[in-house]
Amino acid sequence: MESDLDLSNLIFYFLLSGENPELAEFEFQTVFNVLAKGQFKEYAINIFSDKRIIELTLSINTRQIDAQKIVEDLLDRLTQVHVCFKRSLNLDFIKYGIKSYSDLYRQVHKSNLYIQNPEKSFGIIIKRIGIPKGFLKDKSITLELSRNLGAKIQALYPQKKVNLRNPDEQFLGIISEYGFWFGVLIGSSLRKEVRxxxxxxxxxxxxxxxxxxxxxxxxxxxxxxxxxxxxxxxxxxxxxxxxxxxxxxxxxxxxxxxxxxxxxxxxxxxxxxxxxxxxxxxxxxxxxxxxxxxxxxxxxxxxxxxxxxxxxxxxxxxxxxxxxxxxxxxxxxxxxxxxxxxxxxxxxxxxxxxxxxxxxxxxxxxxxxxxxxxxxxx
Ligand SMILES: C[S@@+](CC[C@H](N)C(=O)[O-])C[C@H]1O[C@@H](n2cnc3c(N)ncnc32)[C@H](O)[C@@H]1O
CATH class of the missing domain: 3.40.50.150 (Vaccinia Virus protein VP39)
Incomplete structure (x- = not known):
């Protein structure tokens, strides 16, 4: 198995609104600086090429409880963000030479999945925010990918049961033109409420x-x-x-x-x-x-x-x-x-x-x- 996951980090993904990604990125940077910057010695903020996902990496020295708190505080303020999820897997289509659905499927199987709670029931939702060039055009792909990921999680942790209606843990997968991001949903912003x-x-x-x-x-x-x-x-x-x-x-x-x-x-x-x-x-x-x-x-x-x-x-x-x-x-x-x-x-x-x-x-x-x-x- 390929080990491409650095367990020394806590990695969170924020899905930005597609309405105005530049504004969304600036809002994220500003609110992060106001609420969180002073609290962490080491962190990194990275935005992927599609400008829709921000990756926040906190160092291992960050206590889970502090990480959770800061993510919740950010979600309470941000309005140009939809959701935040904690990384289980990320595949860059160019880096891994993924050009077809079977390439993606194979790569998902080869990669480590970081699962924090092997006993909690789970559900999976996969969304597309962009169509990767030449593949994954078929709408049924999202369903197929969630089935495959579900099977992989259960093969690793047989005691982890699927519960689509009311899961303890909701996994979210995002497919864009450039890559695939997958992890456990931490929460949504107040966007819907504010609207x-x-x-x-x-x-x-x-x-x-x-x-x-x-x-x-x-x-x-x-x-x-x-x-x-x-x-x-x-x-x-x-x-x-x-x-x-x-x-x-x-x-x-x-x-x-x-x-x-x-x-x-x-x-x-x-x-x-x-x-x-x-x-x-x-x-x-x-x-x-x-x-x-x-x-x-x-x-x-x-x-x-x-x-x-x-x-x-x-x-x-x-x-x-x-x-x-x-x-x-x-x-x-x-x-x-x-x-x-x-x-x-x-x-x-x-x-x-x-x-x-x-x-x-x-x-x-x-x-x-x-x-x-x-x-x-x-
Ligand atoms: C676009 S509205 C503000 C709407 C507000 N942001 C909201 O979302 O409820 C602009 C307001 O400025 C007021 N206004 C115009 N000239 C002003 C001035 N010199 N000093 C203070 N208010 C003024 C107008 O009466 C108007 O109610």
């Missing part, structure tokens, strides 16, 4: 409210920790500040329209977030906040028909806001904002803020692609 928190579920509805998944991703990109203080200077009916509250992040929301501030307050009261969130009826261009009091800015300024800029052009509004916020922010703090993709303000804004900028494009619908800008003050 349900649309503006329609709130007592005060406003059509300008942003998709909660993107709001949560933007808060993650701002590298904010629990108890930090976020500023949302164009807070509208409160989508962003409420998502921050759900992550244990305190916030201040500013809104110029009296009726909308009232609505945001109704929303905060309904979800019981008023204790860690403050709302100000005011102007983002006239902020009375002292330097060092906030931890970062996350915002979705008004554009389109649903939210008004109150007579100023959007580029002017944003540039004037950057002039207002620049003296308040400290080095390494971030400003994350979403604007229409055709608006070119990043050069001027980064000069004002004295910041580097990361840019991500997010398709919304035919007539709107958003640009997510992440400014990091130098």
């Amino acid at each position: 349900k928190r649309t503006a329609h579920t709130r007592p005060f509805f406003h059509p300008s409210s942003m998709n909660p998944i993107l709001l949560r991703t933007m808060i993650n990109l701002a590298a904010l920790k629990t108890n930090d203080l976020m500023l949302d200077p164009f807070c509208g009916s409160g989508g962003g500040v409420m998502e921050a509250a759900r992550m244990g992040i305190r916030s201040i929301g500013i809104e110029i329209d009296k009726r909308i501030v009232w609505g945001a307050f109704q929303n905060l009261k309904f979800f019981e977030y008023s204790k860690i969130t403050s709302l100000i009826h005011g102007d983002a261009l006239n902020i009375c906040i002292s330097k060092g009091s906030i931890s970062g800015v996350v915002t979705d300024p008004p554009y389109g028909t649903a939210a008004s800029t109150k007579g100023i052009s959007l580029p002017k509004l944003i540039i004037r806001f950057f002039k207002e916020i620049s003296p308040i922010l400290s080095s390494n703090q971030r400003v994350v904002l979403a604007i229409p993709a055709n608006l070119e303000i990043e050069e001027q804004a980064s000069e004002i803020l004295h910041a580097s900028v990361y840019i991500f494009y997010q398709y919304v619908h035919r007539s709107l692609t958003r640009k997510i800008l992440v400014f990091v003050k130098k």
